[in-house]
Amino acid sequence: MKLLSYRTSDGESWGALVDGEIVDLATANPGWASLAAALAAALADAGTDGIVRAVTARAGTAPRLALDSVTLLPVVPAPGKILCVGLNFEKHRIETGRERTEHPVIFTRFPDTFVGHGTPLVRPAESERFDFEGELALVIGRGGRRIARENALSHIAGVTCLNDGSIRDFQAHTHQFTPGKNFPATGSIGPWLVTLDDIGEIADLELVTRLNGVEVQRAPLSDLTYSIPEIVAYCSSWTQLRPGDVIATGTPGGIGARREPPLWMRPGDLCEVEVSGVGVLRNTITTEDVTP
Structure with a gap:
């Protein structure tokens, strides 16, 4: 459904x-x-x-x-928590030059950083380094704390597509990701939530990102470094997950910042994130209006 x-x-x-x-x-x-x-x-x-x-x-x-x-609108317009897993595809970790960690890398985004399917993403006036990150996102249906891996799927209502749009120079200001991930309307989520009964095995799904019709990312969800049950179990070990909370599971290799030359999203572009069996999330790119 x-x-x-x-x-x-x-x-x-x-x-x-x-x-x-x-x-x-x-x-x-x-x-x-x-x-x-x-x-x-x-x-x-x-x-x-x-x-x-x-x-x-x-x-x-x-x-x-x-x-x-x-x-x-975003599938859940105002989730209590938006947790994002970084560096969760091996190719992406390697292209960033970062060491593999013992536990998932987690950062947060604010609800006002996301728009829905069909609403433009906004490149802020502070930067032109606006990058794409296609991802699969989980929406929590049944809340919990200290959820066991073997019970994790029973807490997920369904999955959706997510573009973790990133302002790369602000992300690189320090080793903390927060500034580059939280400019308003730089990410998107949707177009809808597909319940798990219509999905089958999440690991069998494939993620593709296209910029202006050209494929820039492709990976099966089976390539996740930390599996969906591991992510839910880890996040719920330190925070109470509640219905409507969103967990973004990470982006594959191929991001614009690691290309030569870099490939940034620019006003007038169209970015699409597709997850097989889920749908296609489409957003054009616009620029921020800072007229007084």
């Missing part, structure tokens, strides 16, 4: 994509004001398929909208 968040002239809502149309589930279920709220309610006791059963039971009476009549 594909679940998404969106905006119309009436405000923000969420729903399911069924036969090419959006089933407006917030209108049909006033207690589920957001996708995160629905995940919390439906998955609390029912496991990762709880949301699918709940949505299916309610979809028949819900209003429907054309997909092209809405503005898609």
Whole structure:
């Protein structure tokens, strides 16, 4: 099942994509004001398929909208946590010249750094070194602390595509990634969340990034240095994961900063992140308007 968040002239809502149309589930279920709220309610006791059963039971009476009549938002518009795994593909670690670590490299992003599918990414006025990073992202459905690896998948509602757009010179100011990863509207996530029952084995999925139609990254998810269960277990060892939290699992090799010459995203470009079985996240690039 594909679940998404969106905006119309009436405000923000969420729903399911069924036969090419959006089933407006917030209108049909006033207690589920957001996708995160629905995940919390439906998955609390029912496991990762709880949301699918709940949505299916309610979809028949819900209003429907054309997909092209809405503005898609980040899958979870305001997650409590956005945790990002760095250097999690071996080729990417090697191209950066960094040593392999005993534990996953984790940094955070703020919710306002992400836009949805179809909304332009914004290159800030402070830099022209705007880089792409195609990734698979997890959305937590059932929260928990100290989650065992063998139970990790039961805490994941589904997966989506993510572009961890990075301002490379600011990222390199110190060994901490935070500044280069948190300019407003530099990343994107979507177009929708695909529940695990429609995915199969995550390791069988393939990730591809294209810039202006040219492939710049490709890797199977089986190449992750730290597996999905390892990532969930590690993150939950030091923080409480909650419904709607997002975990980005890392980007493959091929980033623009390590090319010769460097390949930056520029205004007018189109960047696409595709994950097989999930969909294609598309965003054009614009530049920040700093007119007083």
